[in-house]
Amino acid sequence: GESVGLHLPTLSVQEGDNSIINCAYSNSASDYFIWYKQESGKGPQFIIDIRSNMDKRQGQRVTVLLNKTVKHLSLQIAATQPGDSAVYFCAETHAGGTSYGKLTFGQGTILTVHP
């Protein structure tokens, strides 16, 4: 079935560096892609999303890039801080039919930021 997966399961960076977390997806029918941050013992927290008709979207210190040609999604975090340490999941969803809103998550990348 469709899946969303990540290339790198762990990422360690120094405080102040930029971080890039990657994700590959297989369902070309996906309408939305979302990045979630999950801290230990907590539920996933919405970071940013992007529609399938967009290539790039920026938020506060985060940028999501979507390359539909190669079905690739990335999350860029600028000036990474220790508080950014968490597991990051990409997820996809698509409108229409009975699957509207259902999220399919990727494997997750553990981001560790060293002071």
Next chain:
Amino acid sequence: AAGVIQSPRHLIKEKRETATLKCYPIPRHDTVYWYQQGPGQDPQFLISFYEKMQSDKGSIPDRFSAQQFSDYHSELNMSSLELGDSALYFCASSLVGLNEQYFGPGTRLTVT
């Protein structure tokens, strides 16, 4: 701002027992989703409800059932518990038509 509330936060049950997990969505949210997250795994979609009707169903065992009530809170009922049911169970809520789902803190279920 009000968030999604889940109870209990922790639950320990023995094999073959039953468990009921509760979820209280953000006020005015009409859609509730349930996800299961095993250790070191990504969340897996179980079931969702919109306006008290089941809207989608994922990899939910027949031993599990769920419903959404008139006040929009939802309950996940789990029977004949197995060791493999030990996991974090998240509830998320949203407004229909919007893709942003807000997750609760989860219920950690341990089956011994």
